[in-house]
Amino acid sequence: MDFRLGERSDAFRAEAREFLAEAMTPELEERIYRTGVSHDEDFTRRLRDRGWLAPGWPVEWGGQGRDALEILAFGEEMARAEVPSYAVGTTMMVSRIIQVAGTEDQQRAILPQALRGEIVIVLGFSEPESGSDVAAAQTRAVRDGDEWVINGQKMFTTNAHLADYVFLLTRTNPDAPKHKGLTMFLVPMKQPGVEVQAVFTLSGERTNITYYSDVRVPDAWRIGGVDEGWRVMTKSLQDEHSGGFASHSERLLGHVESWARSTVGDDGRPRIEDPDVRQRLARVATETEVGRLLLRRSAWMSHEGIVPEAEGPMGKLFTSEAMERHAQDMAEMVGPDGLRSYFEPTAPEGGKIEHALRFSLGTTIYGGTSEIQRNIIAQRGLGLPKPS
Amino acid sequence: MDLRPSAEQEQLVDAFSALYAKESPPERVRAAEPGGFDKALWERVLEMGVVAMAVAEDAGGWGASLLDLALMAEQQGRWLASAPIIEAQVAARLLARVGAEDVLAGALAGERLVTFALHPARGGVARLVPAAAVADEAVVLDGDRLVLVQLGDNRATVENLGSMPVADVTVDGAVLASGRAAAAALDGALDDWLVLTAAALVGIGARALEIGVAYVKERRAWGVPIGSFQAISHRLADSATALDGARLLTWEAAWAAAEEPARSAELAAMAFAFAYESARDVTHRSLHFHGGYGFMMEYDIQLYYRRARAWANVFAEPGAVFRRVADRRYGAV
Numbered sequence: 001m002d003f004r005l006g007e008r009s010d011a012f013r014a015e016a017r018e019f020l021a022e023a024m025t026p027e028l029e030e031r032i033y034r035t036g037v038s039h040d041e042d043f044t045r046r047l048r049d050r051g052w053l054a055p056g057w058p059v060e061w062g063g064q065g066r067d068a069l070e071i072l073a074f075g076e077e078m079a080r081a082e083v084p085s086y087a088v089g090t091t092m093m094v095s096r097i098i099q100v101a102g103t104e105d106q107q108r109a110i111l112p113q114a115l116r117g118e119i120v121i122v123l124g125f126s127e128p129e130s131g132s133d134v135a136a137a138q139t140r141a142v143r144d145g146d147e148w149v150i151n152g153q154k155m156f157t158t159n160a161h162l163a164d165y166v167f168l169l170t171r172t173n174p175d176a177p178k179h180k181g182l183t184m185f186l187v188p189m190k191q192p193g194v195e196v197q198a199v200f201t202l203s204g205e206r207t208n209i210t211y212y213s214d215v216r217v218p219d220a221w222r223i224g225g226v227d228e229g230w231r232v233m234t235k236s237l238q239d240e241h242s243g244g245f246a247s248h249s250e251r252l253l254g255h256v257e258s259w260a261r262s263t264v265g266d267d268g269r270p271r272i273e274d275p276d277v278r279q280r281l282a283r284v285a286t287e288t289e290v291g292r293l294l295l296r297r298s299a300w301m302s303h304e305g306i307v308p309e310a311e312g313p314m315g316k317l318f319t320s321e322a323m324e325r326h327a328q329d330m331a332e333m334v335g336p337d338g339l340r341s342y343f344e345p346t347a348p349e350g351g352k353i354e355h356a357l358r359f360s361l362g363t364t365i366y367g368g369t370s371e372i373q374r375n376i377i378a379q380r381g382l383g384l385p386k387p388s
Numbered sequence: 389m390d391l392r393p394s395a396e397q398e399q400l401v402d403a404f405s406a407l408y409a410k411e412s413p414p415e416r417v418r419a420a421e422p423g424g425f426d427k428a429l430w431e432r433v434l435e436m437g438v439v440a441m442a443v444a445e446d447a448g449g450w451g452a453s454l455l456d457l458a459l460m461a462e463q464q465g466r467w468l469a470s471a472p473i474i475e476a477q478v479a480a481r482l483l484a485r486v487g488a489e490d491v492l493a494g495a496l497a498g499e500r501l502v503t504f505a506l507h508p509a510r511g512g513v514a515r516l517v518p519a520a521a522v523a524d525e526a527v528v529l530d531g532d533r534l535v536l537v538q539l540g541d542n543r544a545t546v547e548n549l550g551s552m553p554v555a556d557v558t559v560d561g562a563v564l565a566s567g568r569a570a571a572a573a574l575d576g577a578l579d580d581w582l583v584l585t586a587a588a589l590v591g592i593g594a595r596a597l598e599i600g601v602a603y604v605k606e607r608r609a610w611g612v613p614i615g616s617f618q619a620i621s622h623r624l625a626d627s628a629t630a631l632d633g634a635r636l637l638t639w640e641a642a643w644a645a646a647e648e649p650a651r652s653a654e655l656a657a658m659a660f661a662f663a664y665e666s667a668r669d670v671t672h673r674s675l676h677f678h679g680g681y682g683f684m685m686e687y688d689i690q691l692y693y694r695r696a697r698a699w700a701n702v703f704a705e706p707g708a709v710f711r712r713v714a715d716r717r718y719g720a721v
Contacts, residue, residue, distance in 0.1 A: 001390055001391060001392065001393060001394070001397075001455060001639060001643055002389055002390045002643070002647075003389065003639075003640050003643050003644070003647070003648075004389065004647075005389050006389060069389055257718075272718055273721045275711055278710075278711055278714035278715075278718065278721075279707050279710045279711050279714065280710075281714060281717075281718075282658075282661075282710040282711065282713035282714040282717065283661075283710050285658070285713065285717060286637075286658040286661060286662050286710070286713060287662070289637060289640075289655070289658055290633035290634070290636070290637050290662055291633075293633060293636040293637060293640060294629070294632065294633050294636065296389065297391060297632075297636060300389045300390075300391055303389075310628075311632070314628070314629040314632055314633075317625075317626075317629055318629050318630075318633060371618070371622070373625075374618070374621070374622040374625040374626070375618070375621075375622075375625075377625035377628055377629060378615075378618075378621035378622065378624060378625045379621075381625070381628055382597075382601050382621070382624060382625065382628055383601070383605070384601065384604065384605065384615040384616070384621045384624065385605070385612070385613050385615055385616040386616060387616050387617070387618055387621070388612050388616050
């Protein structure tokens with residue numbers, strides 16, 4: 001047994017850390033927060049120049065052919081630094097699907113641009129009436145010769161306002177059982193009939209509602225077979241379920257530890273000497289270690305060629321719910337000063353404690369709610385029967 | 389990174405699992421209550437070398453790693469083995485640490501069963517010393533002296549929640565070490581004990597989860613298996629997650645003892661606290677999901693419920709263990 005990620009991962013981590021210490025300036029952090037947009041063209045270009053937009057991709061595609069453990073170490077650092085990489089993440093996720101399920105023409109048209117960081121692809125899955133039950137999507141696509149006509153509405157299409165394409169889940173056969181009448185399209189965003197409306201969230205992140213009115217898409221932009229969209233979707237959801245938030249807890253813990261060392265309590269002693277503070281910090285540190293191990297296990301399994309079917313969801317479930325508990329408990333522990341906002345000049349730790357509380361709430365919802373993760377763990381991990 | 393036990397470790401686990409299947413089925417566990425000691429089982433595990441393997445080769449043992457011992461301890465927890473293996477192993481390592489060669493030789497030869505007190509004595513009494521009801525001797529920290537107590541007339545056996553062979557011990561005996569070295573030796577022993585007990589708690593929890601999952605697949609209400617209700621399946625999913633996390637953390641702590649000593653004491657306390665809470669919660673959930681049957685002595689789940697609490701709380705409640713984590717992480721105050 002060996003809990004070290006290995007020399008190559010350590011070296012890659014060190015390189016990433018050095019780069020991020022310089023690239024993640026306070027100005028950039030504040031701009032991300034003020035705009036609510038986790039994407040920055042300059043930062044994306046700099047990642048690309050280092051080959052870090054998709055370091056796990058083969059060299060011939062513009063990647064670096066790095067293995068799952070190197071990608072894990074890199075991802076831990078990127079998450080800890082809270083880099084503006086959301087649009088890059090969705091673009092690469094869809095690119096992987098196109099690489100697997102797309103036609104050669106689609107691959108030629110999309111992948112080189114995506115891997116050069118020149119286009120943004122966003123996800124169009126959730127709708128006003130369907131989130132966790134994503135296969136209940138009602139957005140319609142109707143064939144008209146060599147084209148499809150799309151009508152409907154998507155929720156939480158983050159970065160749609162700067163996107164080139166949306167990876168859209170549509171219903172093509174309303175008469176088939178719900179999982180068997182779905183088709184995926186890559187829909188160009190910059191065309192008539194596509195409308196984007198901003199939605200602001202508790203964490204400050206901007207997302208969107210997108211509307212599609214008689215939007216015409218050539219059949220050439222269909223990804224996978226007609227009515228076979230669920231199979232294509234499942235692949236992307238599996239990727240989404242293997243993420244996690246241990247690095248976010250780690251960063252919060254670092255801030256609260258720094259607060260506890262530098263703040264003096266009513267008894268005139270540093271807060272870090274208070275047994276209650278110590279106990280609470282130790283719990284956060286312990287659960288963060290557990291979360292990190294659960295996420296590393298999933299990466300290790302992928303590295304070994306094993307699909308972490310229940311283990312990926314365990315990592316997402318545990319680290320997101322831990323992040324919520326940690327943010328809540330640390331905000332309470334810091335007390336009234338913990339209420340001071342992110343980038344409020346008087347706030348302890350730059351207001352990261354207040355922001356963690358706001359940020360944490362989304363983590364148990366997006367990328368598959370905790371309830372969906374528990375269903376997967378119960379059914380695939382424990383073999384329990386499906387809810388009737 | 390490699391999260392698989394080695395082939396040798398797999399063999400070790402299989403050997404103990406097979407032994408316990410034969411020598412520690414639930415009937416034998418019940419038969420050993422309330423004293424919590426199965427003499428025949430103890431003799432069998434002694435023959436397998438459980439004490440000798442725990443001690444370094446240069447001290448006369450076989451030099452198993454803490455990780456090897458942790459993998460074995462998980463099996464002990466799964467089968468609720470009524471034998472003080474962890475205490476005997478940790479006490480032997482403690483004897484080696486303080487250079488008590490004669491006593492150690494007796495323990496290695498299986499002539500004497502030596503245990504140790506988790507907490508320093510207060511007012512001349514060490515309370516709830518694990519295995520002291522059945523051991524020959526106990527190592528106890530009294531002030532700044534590490535004392536070897538002959539248990540015979542110096543113990544008062546205590547009946548308890550977990551049917552553990554514990555006793556309150558009156559300190560009287562030869563000094564093995566004193567001063568800072570004495571306290572440091574006990575602290576090192578505690579770190580070992582925390583990791584191995586964490587592993588046993590993971591075993592308790594893993595088996596309790598299996599028992600609960602099997603029951604809710606079988607038991608039907610309103611025409612369906614109760615395991616199809618999310619009020620049940622989701623809490624079991626939480627426990628499956630927590631136990632996987634507890635096992636990984638325990639393995640990491642055991643691995644770190646040899647490979648990352650700077651973090652090992654912190655990880656040991658983390659693993660113990662987290663494994664305890666995971667085992668505590670899953671034993672409660674599984675018992676509760678049995679409905680009235682879970683409350684009956686006849687069902688095995690109560691055996692797990694009681695031991696998950698007793699094996700851990702004989703040391704401390706989790707808050708105190710988290711404060712130990714903080715002491716290792718931030719330095720003691």
